[in-house]
Amino acid sequence: MDTSMIKAEHLTFGYGKNKQVFNDFNLEIEKGKIVGLLGKNGTGKSTLLYIICGLLKPSHGNVTIKGIDIRRRLPQTLSDIYLVPEEFDLPNLSIKQFVKLNSGFYPNFSNETLSTCLNDFDLGMDINLGELSMGQKKKAYMCFALATNTSLLLMDEPTNGLDIPSKSQFRKVIASGMTDEKTIIISTHQVRDIDRLLDHITIIDDTDVLLNKSVKEITDKLYFCEQSMNEPTDGALFIQPSVQGNSIIMENRFGEESPMNLEVLFNAMLTERSKIQEVFNK
């Protein structure tokens, strides 16, 4: 059985001749995963999301979603993908009218999911989209996106503009709406908002995939811990000063369990890439 949701092969893309973003870029993402797409500013996270959903066309290579070339922009593919961009406009309509106009395009749309999700975010079914604050608009839009029940949900900086309680609600609604047939890709800089939610990490940098592993694979191979300043750091793959002392990544030689520190992992991949990759290659 093919478990692949997205397959990007030999992607080459640039904004003009002097601004190459991807060069022979390859990526495969499986079904049933919540993927964290991480990278520095300008590394092409949003661009990759746009290419995945066919809003940008690579000069070379192709992207397939469940085996269908996304460049064809077929209704059957588009009705199975939903993109929540970082910035968006919503019409000056009630949520009911918005749902009435748009839900028909998504065969698996669930009013129940929408209602539950809106309640979780303290929004009702009687809201007018034109009268909401930016944060509330984002919540309403994400609820609609989740209610479409598309196999692929792409979110670009979804927690930007959300207040603290909403960030934890966000994690809750994402986790509750997850199934084995769905894939959610979350591109973000706010790693602490989502690190407990993810089960796959993809880090991109300078047209390359630095890391594309499941959280299980990462925690099987790497051991994350906090140490005081005085404790020895021998054998550490990466050390990052923290409030408690040092955040450390070590090779997990004894199969110990540790919670993944996404921020430290991200910094480690940027600075000590070869050391970390060596551990994964063992």
Next chain:
Amino acid sequence: MTTNINFSFTRLMAVMKRDMIENWKTNMYRLIGVYTGAAMAFLFGMNGILSSNRGETGEAQYAGFCDTFHSILIFVIFFYLMICASRIMEVMNTKNKRISYMMLPATIGEKFISRVIYVCITSMIIFFVGLFLAELTRLILLPLFDAPEEFSRFCLFDIMSVSLDDTIRINPGLYTERQSAEIISYLFVISNCLWSHSIYILGGTYFRKHPFVKTWGIMMALFVIAAYIFGNLINIMSYFSIDLTDERFWIKAQTLFTTISIVFLVLAVINWALSYHLFRNSQITDRKLFT
């Protein structure tokens, strides 16, 4: 809704409905604009004709009113259609709107046709509803004017009937005395209108900001160049004593105008094809004509 990969009428209707309702404010402002403009024109026009009465009968005054408005109306309709045509990609003029519209699960053809119907038909319906309401306003306010009985007629039909007849028949004698001149003049006017309209459709698909002004500017530049070339051509023809109206001449006037009409029709088709090509290859970044 169907996920048929071919054309689906249900989906087309859904795209159009979404477009209409989500942009209800734009449509409402457009209707208010047309209504206000037309109502002001009707009322001030009627007042002007009535106050400058030099002893004409009511019938003559009413005919004058209709005559004045028929040419204005044709000009306004043409101008309005061009503005609407240049707004064909209004739903994609910002990055956010492009993402929303391009991600809509419908075929590219359905989305394009939906926009074509909007700028060609729905916009005209909005225009005529505005005009109708303006005419109703004129009739309601008629008692305030000391107008002859003829002015209480519903003037839109009278204006239209004059307009259609007068505009299409652009002096058939100008081209030739023959009966077929009328058909050629029809063809010539229609092909010119279709071509002009298609230019604004193309401009609207290509330019994201101020498409009407930019297309109009280019059209004016082309017109100046064409006028210069045409002027020189006339000079050359008179230098060689070529008279197009001369029956013995190898190019007949009819043939020339028929050829020009066909060329315009072909150019209109090319413009539409280019517009669709641009739309089909739309990305959220800038459009490129040759990709």
